[in-house]
Amino acid sequence: MSAVDKGQLAKLRKQTGFSISNCKNALEMHGNDFEKAESWLQKEALSQGWEKATKLANRKTAQGLVGIHIEGNIGAMVEVNCETDFVARNDKFKTLVSRIAKECVRCAPQTSHHGITKAVLSEEQLKNLVTSDGKTLGDLLALTIGTIGENMSLPRAVQIVGSPGLNLVGYSHPSAPEENLTTGKFGVILALKTPGVLSEIARQLCVHVIGMNPKTVGTLSDPKADNPDEETTFVHQEFLIDPTVTVGEVLQEENIEIVDFIRFESGEQLIVN
Numbered sequence: 342m343s344a345v346d347k348g349q350l351a352k353l354r355k356q357t358g359f360s361i362s363n364c365k366n367a368l369e370m371h372g373n374d375f376e377k378a379e380s381w382l383q384k385e386a387l388s389q390g391w392e393k394a395t396k397l398a399n400r401k402t403a404q405g406l407v408g409i410h411i412e413g414n415i416g417a418m419v420e421v422n423c424e425t426d427f428v429a430r431n432d433k434f435k436t437l438v439s440r441i442a443k444e445c446v447r448c449a450p451q452t453s454h455h456g457i458t459k460a461v462l463s464e465e466q467l468k469n470l471v472t473s474d475g476k477t478l479g480d481l482l483a484l485t486i487g488t489i490g491e492n493m494s495l496p497r498a499v500q501i502v503g504s505p506g507l508n509l510v511g512y513s514h515p516s517a518p519e520e521n522l523t524t525g526k527f528g529v530i531l532a533l534k535t536p537g538v539l540s541e542i543a544r545q546l547c548v549h550v551i552g553m554n555p556k557t558v559g560t561l562s563d564p565k566a567d568n569p570d571e572e573t574t575f576v577h578q579e580f581l582i583d584p585t586v587t588v589g590e591v592l593q594e595e596n597i598e599i600v601d602f603i604r605f606e607s608g609e610q611l612i613v614n
Contacts, residue, residue, distance in 0.1 A: 510544065
């Protein structure tokens with residue numbers, strides 16, 4: 342240990358999260374040059390991550406999380422899958438989902454001139470998306486696979502950009518909100534208009550979409566289903582929070598117009614309205 346600067350070693354260990362032995366080797370190889378040692382460690386980790394990812398590529402990824410991130414009138418919802426529910430609860434996996442959702446928002450178009458613009462991203466498009474630090478999301482996924490040791494996949498994402506005056510509201514279930522991001526097995530982003538301040542009703546409408554799974558927004562003039570339990574038009578469904586009223590009645594009372602919505606369920610095939 343005498344050849345290694347202990348201060349640099351502690352800093353490198355804290356900043357990179359690599360083992361003491363790996364950090365020590367990196368500093369010894371590069372004469373205690375912190376930046377060169379860190380760069381070497383990152384390249385080694387990426388190489389090992391891709392090697393691990395290739396070996397595990399055929400393993401089924403049946404678990405995972407949906408992540409949502411919204412900044413103003415730009416939002417993104419992503420699905421990231423893994424092999425086991427244990428890993429889906431792992432903080433490193435949740436951090437990965439958070440990072441991917443935020444990167445999708447960062448790369449989205451900044452304006453929409455047509456009310457709302459939606460862009461569906463395939464797995465290939467997601468893996469090739471370049472992050473803020475110059476890596477790709479595929480690299481980021483490989484690094485996490487190398488760290489956790491379980492196969493992971495990026496099956497889908499959607500970017501949503503609303504024009505001025507449009508509000509985006511996101512919610513997931515079950516979720517633990519962290520800043521502007523939520524993660525859970527289910528996720529929804531609502532695009533709505535209201536002249537007033539967004540209230541608790543907006544979140545309740547998100548909960549409704551998760552629980553009742555409407556297929557279209559619809560209008561009050563659209564035909565209703567003969568059986569209310571089989572209703573798939575959002576405005577005609579009985580409000581999940583209060584089944585004595587319909588969603589349409591709630592929207593009228595609260596002066597809210599639903600423009601669009603996207604609903605994700607981890608493991609399902611993507612359907613965009």
